[in-house]
Amino acid sequence: xxxxxxxxxxxxxxxxxxLVIGDxxxxxxxxxxxxxxxxxxxxxxxxxxxxxxMPGGAANVANNIASLGAKVYISGVAGNDERAGIxxxxxxxxxxxxxxxxxxxxxxxxxxxxxVAHHQQVVRIDREKIESISSGVLDKxxxxxxxxxxxxxxxxxxxxxxxxxxxxxxxxILSIAKKKxxxxxxxxxxxxxxxxxxxxxxxxNHHEAAQAxxxxxxxxxxxxxxGKTLLKKLNCEGVLVTLxxxxxxxxxxxxxxxxxxxxxxxVFDVSGAGDTVISAFTLxxxxxxxxxxxxxxxNIAAGIVVGKVGIAVITxxxxxxxxx
Numbered sequence: 297x298x299x300x301x302x303x304x305x306x307x308x309x310x311x312x313x314x315l316v317i318g319d320x321x322x323x324x325x326x327x328x329x330x331x332x333x334x335x336x337x338x339x340x341x342x343x344x345x346x347x348x349x350m351p352g353g354a355a356n357v358a359n360n361i362a363s364l365g366a367k368v369y370i371s372g373v374a375g376n377d378e379r380a381g382i383x384x385x386x387x388x389x390x391x392x393x394x395x396x397x398x399x400x401x402x403x404x405x406x407x408x409x410x411x412v413a414h415h416q417q418v419v420r421i422d423r424e425k426i427e428s429i430s431s432g433v434l435d436k437x438x439x440x441x442x443x444x445x446x447x448x449x450x451x452x453x454x455x456x457x458x459x460x461x462x463x464x465x466x467x468x469i470l471s472i473a474k475k476k477x478x479x480x481x482x483x484x485x486x487x488x489x490x491x492x493x494x495x496x497x498x499x500x501n502h503h504e505a506a507q508a509x510x511x512x513x514x515x516x517x518x519x520x521x522x523g524k525t526l527l528k529k530l531n532c533e534g535v536l537v538t539l540x541x542x543x544x545x546x547x548x549x550x551x552x553x554x555x556x557x558x559x560x561x562x563v564f565d566v567s568g569a570g571d572t573v574i575s576a577f578t579l580x581x582x583x584x585x586x587x588x589x590x591x592x593x594x595n596i597a598a599g600i601v602v603g604k605v606g607i608a609v610i611t612x613x614x615x616x617x618x619x620x
Contacts, residue, residue, distance in 0.1 A: 302596075302619055305580060305593060306612050307365075308583045309612060311583075312367070312582045313368070314367070314451070314452060314578060315370075315441070315448045316451075317454070318357070318372055318453060318456065319454060319456035319460045320374055320406065321352035321406045321408060322352060324409040325412060326410070327348070329342070329345065330343070330414065330418070331343065340418060342411055342413050353454060353456045354372050355383060356609075357483070358370045358392050361452075362391050364579060364597075364610070364612055366579055370392055370393065370397065371397065371437050372437075373397070373437075373460055374397050375405040376399050376400070395440070398440075400433050403427075404424065404425060409421040425459065429459050438465070438468045442472060445478065446476065449479065449582035450481065451478060452480075452483070452578050453469070455485040457485040462491070463491045466491040466492065481577065483499055483500075484499075484500050494530070494532065495530065496532060498526070498534075498536070499536045500535070502537055505519075505522050505526060505537045509529070519539070519545055523545060526547070527547050527549060533587065534546060536591055543555065543558040543595060544556045544594075544598075546588060548587055559595060559599035569602050572594070573594045576615075577591060579593075580593040596615060596619065600614055600618055
């Protein structure tokens with residue numbers, strides 16, 4: 297892809313509107329130090345210095361899109377609790393429209409608490425309910441999608457397996473999106489691949505792709521087989537398989553297969569890189585960029601974010617600087 301063309305694409309992100317639908321997570325970080333082992337059990341005693349919160353799951357994808365300059369709307373489920381307030385406030389501060397967040401009294405807002413001492417994670421505590429959402433809550437999400445779909449350029453489905461994404465929800469959303477000729481991309485969950493038939497594109501990592509295809513990812517030959525199998529199985533336009541430090545491989549319905557090597561200069565942390573990939577990929581597709589070039593854009597974005605510590609986002613300015 298020519299760099300001049302790429303430089304013209306990125307400012308266009310500011311004209312795009314994306315709807316993110318999926319599992320909302322609030323990430324809590326407890327930062328501290330360890331100076332001794334507990335006399336009660338052979339575990340470290342963490343002296344807490346500070347605490348912080350970050351949007352996680354589908355909320356982190358929305359955060360990525362907002363950071364890249366686009367207008368983003370989010371829909372999902374949160375509990376009637378203090379965590380929901382923290383999550384919504386954090387998203388609103390980033391300019392993200394939270395009108396599509398449905399409050400469900402029967403479940404808590406998903407919270408993942410990570411205790412970190414001396415830059416090392418000591419323990420993670422998950423507080424969540426992963427049963428499928430009720431039909432009443434599902435209907436509210438569908439109604440919200442119907443109300444805003446005309447304004448959107450694309451929909452991203454973020455499936456973390458926490459109960460929001462179901463076969464019924466996907467069937468309804470796909471029907472709405474296809475009638476309106478909207479792009480729909482999916483960051484998938486291995487167990488739910490049967491739900492995604494007919495989407496525009498999916499962006500699994502090679503582990504998820506291998507499990508969904510029922511083929512072990514041993515080498516390039518097996519990756520080719522996996523990609524082709526998923527294309528046929530899902531009848532989608534593209535399958536973008538991320539390969540960690542080895543870059544990514546794009547499989548298209550038209551028969552094209554493109555390998556894109558990583559452009560990462562240094563890799564500090566790959567957590568959240570998949571969220572950056574689907575964000576940049578979908579933004580480029582929403583601008584009418586062909587799938588191959590959209591994959592190149594997402595690869596550059598991922599190359600930047602893995603050079604940051606922790607779950608991070610990137611900006612248009614950083615993207616343009618890397619290209620230059």
